[in-house]
Amino acid sequence: xxxxxxxxxxxxxxxxxxxxxxxxxxxxxxxxxxxxxPVKRIxxxxxxxxxxxxxxxxxxxxxxxxxxxxxxxxxxxxAALFHQVESGRGRWIVTNLDDRDTIMGADGKLRKAVKExxxxxxxxxxxxxxxxxxxxxxDDIQSVVEELHEELELDIVPIYVTGFASHHAxxxxxxxxxxxxKYLGGKKGKRPHDERVNLLSIAxxxxxxxxxxxxxxxxxxxxxTLPDDASKNSFRQAAMARLSVSLDYGAxxxxxxxxxxxxxxxxxxxxxxxxxxxxxxxxxxxxxxxELQDAAQRVHEEESEKVRHSIGDFTxxxxxxxLSLSPATAFGVLELVEELGGEVVxxxxxxxxxxxxxxxxxxxxxxxxxxxxxxxxxPFEEVNIIKRLSPDLYLGDSLHLAQVGRLGMPVVSLRDLPxxxxxxxxxxxxxxxxxxxxxxxxxxxxxxxxxxKDGWLRRSPNWHIKKEVK
Amino acid sequence: MAHHIDSSRNSCAxxxxxQVIEAIEGVVPVVHSTAGCGAQHYLGVNRLNTGGERFGGPxxxxxxxxEKHVVFGGxxxxxxxxxxxxxxxxxxxYVIVTxxxxxxxxxxxxxxxxxxxxxxxPVIYANTxxxxxxxxxxxxxxxxxxxxxxPDLGKSEQPPVKGLVNILGILPRQxxxxxxxxxxxxxxxxxxxxxxNLLFGYGQGVADWKRIPDALLNIVVSVWGDAPALLxxxxxxxxxxxxxxxxxxxxxxRFLYKTSELLxxxxxxxxxxxxxxxxxxxxxxxALADTWYRAGFQREFALAGESAQVAGxxxxxxxxxxxxPRTLIITDNPPEYAREALLTRLTSLLNGFxxxxxxxxxxxxxxxxxxSSSAALVLxxxxxxxxxxGLGVPFLQISFPLSDRFVLSRGYAGFRGAVTLLEDLGSAxxxxxxxxPVHQQLPSALAFL
Numbered sequence: 001x002x003x004x005x006x007x008x009x010x011x012x013x014x015x016x017x018x019x020x021x022x023x024x025x026x027x028x029x030x031x032x033x034x035x036x037x038p039v040k041r042i043x044x045x046x047x048x049x050x051x052x053x054x055x056x057x058x059x060x061x062x063x064x065x066x067x068x069x070x071x072x073x074x075x076x077x078x079a080a081l082f083h084q085v086e087s088g089r090g091r092w093i094v095t096n097l098d099d100r101d102t103i104m105g106a107d108g109k110l111r112k113a114v115k116e117x118x119x120x121x122x123x124x125x126x127x128x129x130x131x132x133x134x135x136x137x138x139d140d141i142q143s144v145v146e147e148l149h150e151e152l153e154l155d156i157v158p159i160y161v162t163g164f165a166s167h168h169a170x171x172x173x174x175x176x177x178x179x180x181x182k183y184l185g186g187k188k189g190k191r192p193h194d195e196r197v198n199l200l201s202i203a204x205x206x207x208x209x210x211x212x213x214x215x216x217x218x219x220x221x222x223x224x225t226l227p228d229d230a231s232k233n234s235f236r237q238a239a240m241a242r243l244s245v246s247l248d249y250g251a252x253x254x255x256x257x258x259x260x261x262x263x264x265x266x267x268x269x270x271x272x273x274x275x276x277x278x279x280x281x282x283x284x285x286x287x288x289x290x291e292l293q294d295a296a297q298r299v300h301e302e303e304s305e306k307v308r309h310s311i312g313d314f315t316x317x318x319x320x321x322x323l324s325l326s327p328a329t330a331f332g333v334l335e336l337v338e339e340l341g342g343e344v345v346x347x348x349x350x351x352x353x354x355x356x357x358x359x360x361x362x363x364x365x366x367x368x369x370x371x372x373x374x375x376x377x378x379p380f381e382e383v384n385i386i387k388r389l390s391p392d393l394y395l396g397d398s399l400h401l402a403q404v405g406r407l408g409m410p411v412v413s414l415r416d417l418p419x420x421x422x423x424x425x426x427x428x429x430x431x432x433x434x435x436x437x438x439x440x441x442x443x444x445x446x447x448x449x450x451x452x453k454d455g456w457l458r459r460s461p462n463w464h465i466k467k468e469v470k
Numbered sequence: 471m472a473h474h475i476d477s478s479r480n481s482c483a484x485x486x487x488x489q490v491i492e493a494i495e496g497v498v499p500v501v502h503s504t505a506g507c508g509a510q511h512y513l514g515v516n517r518l519n520t521g522g523e524r525f526g527g528p529x530x531x532x533x534x535x536x537e538k539h540v541v542f543g544g545x546x547x548x549x550x551x552x553x554x555x556x557x558x559x560x561x562x563x564y565v566i567v568t569x570x571x572x573x574x575x576x577x578x579x580x581x582x583x584x585x586x587x588x589x590x591x592p593v594i595y596a597n598t599x600x601x602x603x604x605x606x607x608x609x610x611x612x613x614x615x616x617x618x619x620x621p622d623l624g625k626s627e628q629p630p631v632k633g634l635v636n637i638l639g640i641l642p643r644q645x646x647x648x649x650x651x652x653x654x655x656x657x658x659x660x661x662x663x664x665x666x667n668l669l670f671g672y673g674q675g676v677a678d679w680k681r682i683p684d685a686l687l688n689i690v691v692s693v694w695g696d697a698p699a700l701l702x703x704x705x706x707x708x709x710x711x712x713x714x715x716x717x718x719x720x721x722x723x724r725f726l727y728k729t730s731e732l733l734x735x736x737x738x739x740x741x742x743x744x745x746x747x748x749x750x751x752x753x754x755x756x757a758l759a760d761t762w763y764r765a766g767f768q769r770e771f772a773l774a775g776e777s778a779q780v781a782g783x784x785x786x787x788x789x790x791x792x793x794x795p796r797t798l799i800i801t802d803n804p805p806e807y808a809r810e811a812l813l814t815r816l817t818s819l820l821n822g823f824x825x826x827x828x829x830x831x832x833x834x835x836x837x838x839x840x841x842s843s844s845a846a847l848v849l850x851x852x853x854x855x856x857x858x859x860g861l862g863v864p865f866l867q868i869s870f871p872l873s874d875r876f877v878l879s880r881g882y883a884g885f886r887g888a889v890t891l892l893e894d895l896g897s898a899x900x901x902x903x904x905x906x907p908v909h910q911q912l913p914s915a916l917a918f919l
Contacts, residue, residue, distance in 0.1 A: 051509070
């Protein structure tokens with residue numbers, strides 16, 4: 001069946017057997033994923049973390065000439081305020097559902113909001129984002145979309161996030177991109193392909209996107225970047241491209257598969273271009289697909305030389321490093337740390353699924369005993385693990401860096417640091433070398449304690465991860 | 471029926487309750503909701519008034535309910551989460567707060583709370599779904615829960631403090647300067663011989679909340695302190711003193727005299743203290759004079775912020791600094807009765823100026839009001855920055871959300887806060903001088919003379 005016929009994408013749990021709670025060695029992770037579907041675990045204690053609604057808002061904030069109508073009580077829009085203040089863009093309104101609306105439904109209110117905001121901003125695109133309240137009430141968004149699409153002659157795209165259907169925030173990327181393609185991609189089927197290559201870039205740092213565009217530009221490619229900084233037309237063009245390449249194969253997987261299965265646009269699996277080795281393989285993969293092997297090889301050699309020159313004799317030799325990152329970044333950074341002579345002693349990844357089998361297989365051959373912890377925003381477990389491992393350096397991209405920083409080791413934030421491509425290697429090396437050169441902030445910060453009881457820190461860090469009883 | 475809002479800056483009740491709980495040392499929130507509620511709070515509220523908080527991350531305990539709990543109920547998940555929170559997270563008091571999903575499903579929170587009590591957990595609860603209101607209602611709901619349920623957990627073990635005064639109505643983080651403002655108000659109260667009960671911020675814990683009934687007086691800084699103060703009056707007969715806004719500069723003197731009179735304190739001591747504060751402030755004002763002329767302080771201004779900020783700061787800017795209030799925008803949705811009182815108060819204060827006062831939290835409306843204001847200075851939140859830039863006028867961030875400003879302990883209340891405001895305003899005007907050398911707009915009041 002056509003993927004895009006459905007109202008929304010399936011969850012990551014269903015698509016790829018994604019785990020959000022797991023702990024063990026790399027070797028046992030391999031065993032877990034080798035024997036068919038891994039057993040789902042749940043937590044008996046948990047901490048707040050991002051969900052599909054937050055990830056939807058993150059993608060939508062990057063789309064040009066658009067307005068987002070968040071159909072929800074007011075707090076569900078808090079992250080939209082964050083994106084607006086942080087990036088200075090992203091128009092949004094919230095329907096501000098109250099007590100009464102939760103009982104009576106609120107499609108009238110939604111209709112009114114869409115009309116008024118259209119009148120005010122005359123956007124090219126309008127998104128309606130659903131929420132837990134709307135999902136529980138099963139409010140009818142679809143008929144509002146259909147009616148007002150005709151009446152206002154405006155492209156209206158509904159995004160059916162729920163806040164509870166999946167444990168993986170990344171499901172929100174899928175739900176959002178599903179609707180964007182469904183409503184803007186045009187009819188299913190083979191199309192004359194043009195020269196463009198889709199660069200699938202989802203909520204990436206603008207510098208990272210620029211770096212990727214620079215490198216692919218050097219291969220002479222004409223790019224259609226989406227969904228970051230995309231316009232309405234980008235999605236239509238995406239359906240006619242000759243190839244899709246991604247910056248994060250896991251994050252972009254659903255989008256790439258939809259483009260492949262619905263519009264016949266080939267999608268290649270490439271590593272995330274983090275570190276010299278992975279960036280080289282990323283370029284080579286694209287070069288192979290487009291018969292530009294020589295150019296890709298040449299760019300890689302030239303750029304690598306520049307990086308080696310700029311980082312000089314910078315080394316992580318003798319240092320034990322902990323990583324807490326999204327999976328694609330984690331596997332890339334692990335390799336980079338090794339390129340620089342360091343040793344990774346443990347990894348927290350926000351999820352683990354069938355797409356990571358290859359990476360796990362490859363790594364567990366070399367380092368079967370490395371600890372892998374699967375958690376999105378569960379610092380109570382991370383703190384427990386780190387206290388045991390006492391690494392010399394922590395590289396992370398979570399929302400709780402200010403908490404793990406209290407453990408005293410140097411912490412480098414990859415959340416707002418561009419790390420992709422060759423420039424990313426230089427930027428990261430520089431940030432790490434600064435962090436190692438002067439550790440006084442971490443030492444001062446360690447005078448503030450973490451919020452956990454000693455009793456917990458003495459327990460096994462996987463104590464609260466249990467097999468789900470169905 | 472609640473109306474839709476463009477770029478709301480008042481978030482929701484759950485987030486308001488979290489602001490309260492996270493600002494009290496030793497108190498741990500247990501969020502019973504979907505996983506994203508706490509992360510929304512962290513990104514969209516905490517991060518935008520400087521970020522970070524006591525726990526160093528999003529909500530430290532959250533039941534993260536999934537589809538199963540939406541279908542079959544989430545009470546058992548809460549039971550498990552509460553039990554484990556008490557084991558894992560260090561705390562003197564645990565507060566269950568609910569989100570929209572668990573309220574719609576109808577989980578029995580009082581029953582779960584009681585189960586916790588039966589196991590001797592120090593736990594209370596507040597029903598705080600986002601559909602019940604904004605941060606201000608959340609502030610009130612959480613304080614109500616503390617006032618009503620804390621006594622069940624045992625009385626204050628400390629001996630009663632003499633001359634204790636509670637300070638209510640300053641919302642942690644929704645006022646980005648809350649901690650500085652509280653400290654200065656506390657310092658002033660101490661100056662006239664009383665003991666402030668700040669209730670929020672560094673060193674303020676459950677013991678201070680248990681002391682609330684001992685107070686001689688509740689000082690209510692904003693309309694949002696009204697309901698808690700009324701509740702305390704009902705329960706303990708504590709009188710209240712409602713301020714006319716954040717007391718900035720001269721208003722601080724007035725508030726001290728009133729307090730002193732109400733509690734029949736040593737009037738000579740109060741007078742000496744206030745006079746000393748005023749003298750110090752006057753010396754700073756004299757030191758500013760050269761810059762006041764040079765940077766062109768005297769100009770029409772527009773101000774967007776919460777009711778207490780707008781009332782207090784506009785009084786200071788017009789009553790002491792000689793600026794002309796042009797457009798005042800009150801963004802915290804005060805209840806009807808308070809709007810009338812605010813308008814009456816602002817009208818008498820701003821008598822003779824061509825001032826327009828509006829109540830709205832809608833970004834588009836606020837932007838339109840500012841654009842048409844002909845103001846030569848804008849004070850507001852980070853959201854107003856681009857409009858001010860469009861007008862080509864200097865801009866100072868004084869309200870939530872902040873964008874490029876970092877605040878830890880600075881505040882604008884009291885005499886010291888007034889000096890801080892002079893510094894910040896002076897810096898904004900001097901910086902602007904380099905970008906916009908001349909502001910030759912005629913004040914609109916004179917334009918038609």
